[in-house]
Amino acid sequence: MSQSTTRKTGKGDKSEEAAFLEAYRPGDFARPSVTVDLVIFTIQEGALSALFVTRGEHPFKGALALPGGFLRVGKDRHEQGEDLIDAARRELAEETGLGDSRIFLTQLGAFGKPGRDPRTRVVSVAYVALVRPELAQKTVGGGDVTHAQFLDVDKVHKLAFDHAEILSSARAFVRRELMTSPIAFELTAETFTIQELRGTYEVILGEVLDPGNFRKRFLRMLEEGIITETREMRRTPSKPARLYRFAKRNRG
Amino acid sequence: MSQSTTRKTGKGDKSEEAAFLEAYRPGDFARPSVTVDLVIFTIQEGALSALFVTRGEHPFKGALALPGGFLRVGKDRHEQGEDLIDAARRELAEETGLGDSRIFLTQLGAFGKPGRDPRTRVVSVAYVALVRPELAQKTVGGGDVTHAQFLDVDKVHKLAFDHAEILSSARAFVRRELMTSPIAFELTAETFTIQELRGTYEVILGEVLDPGNFRKRFLRMLEEGIITETREMRRTPSKPARLYRFAKRNRG
C-alpha cells in the first residue's frame, strides 16, 4: 500500500522500478526483423509432404518457400503483441484454414544466419505442424493449384532463403520424435488399421518395418492405453482388418 | 555478364532481382529486440550448477539472471551482423573468459512471450553451454564473488524475466540429451574414473545408478571406441581406479 519507498536492496523498491519503467525509452539499436516460418507436414500418396508457397515477389520470385510471416509486435511496452506460438497458429490458419487449436504445433528453433534474407537481417523462428491427411485434403493447400500446395519433400529441391535447411532440420526432428512420443497419430486418420499406422512410421522413417514385429510394438501401446480398439473393420483386397483409434487426441 | 534482362519467368531474372534489392528500403514495422541468453552448466560440489549474474539495473535490479546480451545486427543489407551462435560464443567468452570454440554450445530455442521483458518486446534465443569443472574453476564465474557466479540450480529460486522457464527447459534438455549423445563428457574432467563419470550421470539425472550396471554400459562405450583407457590410476580411499579419457573431444 505504501507508495513512498526510498532506497532499499532486494525486493523493496517496487515503485522505484515502476518509475524506471515509466521513464524508459527504447534505445535505437538496430533490430532484426523476426518472422515465424512453418513446416506443415502431412502424408499424401504415401509420401511425407509439406506445404509450400510460390513466391510472387522478390527476392526469390517464383521459387518455392515455406509459409511464414512477421511476428506482430505491439506499439509500446504495455502492448507487446502476440506470442511466438500464436503467430505460428495464425499463420497456420491463414495458409490452410486450419484454425483448430488441436493441430500439433511445436517449435523447431531459431534460424538467423546473417544474409539469409538479402533484404535485411531476419531472424526466423521455425515451427513444425503435423496435419492428418483427412484434414489436409480439405485445406486450401489440399485443393487445386492455389498459391499454397502440399508437395513430397523428397521432390522439392530449390527453396528460397535457408528454407531447405529448416526443412531438413524439421525432418530430422520428426524422425527423432517418432521414437519417444506418439506423434505418428498426428499424421494418421481418425481410425486406422495396424498396417496403416505402420505405413505412417515407414514414411517418416524412410524404411520398411516387419509387420509381425510392428504388431507387437503396437499391442504394447494398446496395453498402455494409448490406443483403443473399435468395433469396426476396414475392408481390404483380402482379409479385413480391425480399426483402432488414438485414445487421447489433441494437445492444447 | 549481361546486365540487361527484361521479363522472364523462373531463374532468368537475376538482374531484376538485383535491382529490386538495390531499391529495397526496410519498412517501418515495429521490430522486437533480439537477445541471446545462455545457460552455462557445470558441475560443482556434486551439484548441477549454472552461471548467473546479478542485475545491477532495472528491471529486476538485484535479482539473479542468466547471462546474455543483444544480437549484433549490421547497418544495412550487405552487413547484417553476427550469426546467432556467434553471439552466443561472444557472450560466453565475455562472461567466462572461455573463448575456446571447443566448449559445447547448442541452441535450446526461442523464448518470446510478450511481456517477458517489461521494457519492450524482446525475443530471446537461448543456448546451452557445457563447461568441464576444471575449466569452470578458472573462469571469472569460478572465482570469488564477482558479478557472475556458478550456483546450484536447485538452490536458485527467483530469477529475472522468464529465466526460470529457460533454465528448467535447459535442464530437461540435458537430461534428454544424456540418453542419446555423449554429453556427459562435456561435464567431466579430461581423465576420469568410471565412478566419476557415473557421478556426472547421477547429478544430471538426479538419481542413483548401480555401479555394476553402469560399468557394463561403460564398457560398451569402450568397445565402441568412444572412450580410451589410459595407463594412469586414480588413488582413492581404498582400491585405486583406472583412469579413462574421452576419445574425440570437441565439436567445432
Added chain:
DNA sequence: GTAATAGTGTCTTTTAGACAATATTTC
C-alpha cells in the same frame, strides 16, 4: 480354389536392472 494380407508364434540377441560375490588397496 487361389491370392492376398491379417494376425500369431518361435527363436535369438541385446539391453537393463537387481543384486551377490570377489579383489585390491588404504588405514
Added chain:
DNA sequence: GAAATATTGTCTAAAAGACACTATTAC
C-alpha cells in the same frame, strides 16, 4: 585385520529383430 570401493559375475525380464506359420477374406 578392517573398511572401502573397484571390479566381476549371475539371474531375470523387457524389447527388438528375423522369420516361419496360420487364418480369413475377396475374387
